[in-house]
Every structure is written in structure tokens, then in C-alpha cells.
Amino acid sequence: KQEVTQIPAALSVPEGENLVLNCSFTDSAIYNLQWFRQDPGKGLTSLLLIQSSQREQTSGRLNASLDKSSGRSTLYIAASQPGDSATYLCAVSTSGTYKYIFGTGTRLKVLA
């Protein structure tokens, strides 16, 4: 059974710092991996999608990498800003169903 873990559960950093959020999964037979952002009381906003054949994706200050063999993905945020404060979740889908298994998230606080 696929399990997704995100460590740490919470993180506080000063503004301007580069940071890395981690996501690990137990079964490497994934279809794709998606990173989301969630603000308090809101829905999830898709940040980046990495398909199983890809190694990384970039959008602005965000870069996500995928290493299926080790069961890991990282989300790199460059030059963090207070507006980046949110909970970040990763999710993996298994082949054929498009069902997603979610991690419990990392709550990020960027201090001004």
C-alpha cells in the first residue's frame, strides 16, 4: 500500500532564505507526483506536476525534482517571501486510476 510522508511537519525560516521541502513515498510505481499549496481555510492550489518519466519541473521560484528509485521528491523554493507562508502537500498517483495519495503536509512560515 502506497504511503506518502512529508518531513518536517512545520518549518519557520527568515525571508530571503532558499529552502527545501521533502516528500517520500513507499512504492516507486507511480504515474505522477504533484505538489500543492494550501492557504488556511482554502482549497488546494496546484503548483507543479512531475510525470513518472520526468526528473524535474520548474515554475518561477519553484523547482520540484523526482527520484522514483529512491522514492523521493523535493520542492525547492528560492528566495522565500512571507507570501509563501502556507501548507505544502505532495501527492502521488498510481497507474491507471488517477487516484492520489496525499502526504500530511509541511506548514511553512516565512518571517519578514
Added chain:
Amino acid sequence: DVKVTQSSRYLVKRTGEKVFLECVQDMDHENMFWYRQDPGLGLRLIYFSYDVKMKEKGDIPEGYSVSREKKERFSLILESASTNQTSMYLCASSFRKGQFFGPGTRLTVL
């Protein structure tokens, strides 16, 4: 851009009432999902639909049912609301380019 809308942002109901939560997506996605999200428990899948009139139970289907009569609309039904169904309910749709979420409905059952 994909747009997923949910019928209400906030809803307050009484124990025993029948509750309908509606979700509409505008991207012709085959797959639609209902989750609930509770502090410390993360997102839990209630039901999943991969086509019109097709549904599949998720991890916590008890106390819920769903309806998908049209491709763009997926409804979650609480047959007899109970206080332990107070939660944030999130709808999503997906195809090859990932999963996309609505804004959520905060349901309180008194």
C-alpha cells in the same frame, strides 16, 4: 485554466438533515473526487467517480453517497448528517495533467 466550483463555502446544518454538496468542473475531466480534511488526519478520500454514473468507494464512505448524472457535476450526499461529519469538504477533478481542487465547503453540523 481548470475551474472547479463548489456550491457553498460555508454551510450549517442540523443533526439528521439530508445535505447536498455539489461540485462542477469545466474541463471535461473523466475523474472526480470528494475528500474531507480534518486537522491531524489530512485528506481522506470519501468517493471517486471515473465516468458518468460510475462511482467507487474511497477510504471513508460510511454515511455518504454520491451522484454523477452528468460528466461535469459530482454531488456528495449526507443522508442523515451527524456531528462527526463536521469538516472541510474538498472536491477535485483530474485527467492526465494532475488533480485540481475547488475552494472547499466548511460544513458544520449542530
